[in-house]
Amino acid sequence: MKLFDLRSDTITKPTQAMRKAMYEAEVGDDVYREDPTTNRLEQMGAELSGKERSLFVSSGSMGNLISLYINGGRSNEILAAANSHIIQHEIGSVAAIAGALPIGLEAPRGILNSSLLEGKVKQGAYDMATTTLVEVENTIGGFCYPLENLEEIKDFSDSHNLLVHMDGARIFNAQIATGISVKTYAKYADTLTFCLSKGLGAPVGSLLCGNKTFIDKALTIRKMLGGGIRQSGILAAAGIYALEHHVDRLQEDHAHAKAIAATLGKTGWAQVDLEGVQTNIIFFTVKGYTAKDIVKQLETIGILANNEGNLVRLVTNLDLNDEDTDSVCKLLSSFTPGKQS
Numbered sequence: 331m332k333l334f335d336l337r338s339d340t341i342t343k344p345t346q347a348m349r350k351a352m353y354e355a356e357v358g359d360d361v362y363r364e365d366p367t368t369n370r371l372e373q374m375g376a377e378l379s380g381k382e383r384s385l386f387v388s389s390g391s392m393g394n395l396i397s398l399y400i401n402g403g404r405s406n407e408i409l410a411a412a413n414s415h416i417i418q419h420e421i422g423s424v425a426a427i428a429g430a431l432p433i434g435l436e437a438p439r440g441i442l443n444s445s446l447l448e449g450k451v452k453q454g455a456y457d458m459a460t461t462t463l464v465e466v467e468n469t470i471g472g473f474c475y476p477l478e479n480l481e482e483i484k485d486f487s488d489s490h491n492l493l494v495h496m497d498g499a500r501i502f503n504a505q506i507a508t509g510i511s512v513k514t515y516a517k518y519a520d521t522l523t524f525c526l527s528k529g530l531g532a533p534v535g536s537l538l539c540g541n542k543t544f545i546d547k548a549l550t551i552r553k554m555l556g557g558g559i560r561q562s563g564i565l566a567a568a569g570i571y572a573l574e575h576h577v578d579r580l581q582e583d584h585a586h587a588k589a590i591a592a593t594l595g596k597t598g599w600a601q602v603d604l605e606g607v608q609t610n611i612i613f614f615t616v617k618g619y620t621a622k623d624i625v626k627q628l629e630t631i632g633i634l635a636n637n638e639g640n641l642v643r644l645v646t647n648l649d650l651n652d653e654d655t656d657s658v659c660k661l662l663s664s665f666t667p668g669k670q671s
C-alpha cells in the first residue's frame with residue numbers, strides 16, 4: 331500500500347539537485363566565519379528579510395531560543411499566543427534556557443492585537459517580572475498574520491518599550507499566499523526566524539535575522555548552545571538551493587491543501603475549517619472520534635496524519651504531487667470513520 335505522508339512539511343527528503351548542490355558546496359570553518367557557502371546563505375537571509383544580518387542556525391527552535399534568550403531574558407516575561415510553537419512545542423526552552431516566563435494569550439487563530447496586549451505589560455515594579463518582548467508566529471497553523479495586526483502590535487510594542495520576535499518558520503508560505511513579501515512582514519519585527527527545512531525542503535536549518543548588534547550576540551549564544559557547526563556549507567548549500575528553487579512552488583502545496591480541504595468539506599463526516607486553509611495546513615475534527623482515533627484510522631488507508639490536541643492535521647509538502655493529491659482526495663472521499671477500527 332502506498333503511504334501518503336501528510337504529517338508535516340518537515341518529512342521531505344532532499345531532491346537529487348539539492349543533494350548535488352550540497353555535494354559540491356565550497357566549505358570552510360564556520361566557527362571562524364570562513365565558510366563561503368554559509369556566508370552566502372546568510373547574505374541571502376539578510377537581503378530577503380531586509381535586516382542587517384542573518385545567522386544560520388540548526389533549527390527553528392534554536393533561532394527562536396536565541397532571540398528569546400537575548401531579548402526575553404532571565405526574570406522577564408514575554409507575551410505570545412497560547413497556541414504558539416514556542417509555548418506548545420519547544421519543551422519550555424524559553425523558560426528553561428532563556429530564563430523568561432512565557433505568558434500565553436488566548437487569541438482567535440493565535441492572531442494577537444493591541445487590545446489583547448493591553449494590560450498585560452508589567453514594567454517598573456521590583457517585585458514583578460518585566461515584560462520585554464512580544465512573539466508572533468507567521469504563519470500560525472497555516473494562517474497568515476494580517477498585516478494590520480502586525481502593524482498594531484509593532485506600534486504597541488514600540489510605545490511600551492517591547493521588542494517583537496517573529497517566528498516565521500513558514501513565512502515564505504505567507505509570502506506566496508498573500509503576495510506580501512518577507513521583507514514587508516519583517517518590518518514589523520525586530521528579529522525574525524525562518525525555516526529552510528519545512529515547505530522549502532532543505533534537510534536542516536533556519537536563518538535568524540536582525541540588526542548587527544543582535545546577530546553579534548546571537549553568534550555567541552549559538553556557540554554556547556552547541557550550535558556552532560564547522561563546515562556548515564554542506565548544509566547551507568541545501569538552504570541556498572531551497573531559496574532559489576523552492577519558494578514559488580509553495581503555491582502547489584497550497585493548491586493541494588485547498589483541494590484536500592474541499593474534499594474533506596464534502597465528505598459529511600469531517601468538520602473542516604475551510605477559511606483557515608490559506609497555505610499548506612489543514613485542520614479538521616470528526617464528531618464522535620478523538621483526533622488520535624482518526625489519525626490511526628487514516629493510517630490504515632495509507633494516509634499519515636498528525637493530531638494537534640483534538641484536531642487532525644494534514645500538511646501538504648514537496649513530496650506530494652498532483653497525482654498523489656488526487657489519490658488522497660479519492661481515499662478521503664471513500665473513507666467512513668469507524669469502519670477501519
Ligand SMILES: Cc1ncc(COP(=O)(O)O)c(C=O)c1O
Nearest residue numbers: 389390391392415467497499525
Ligand atoms: C511554527 C514553528 N516554529 C518553529 C518550529 C521549530 O522548527 P524546528 O523543528 O526546525 O526546530 C516549527 C517546527 O515545526 C514550527 O512549526
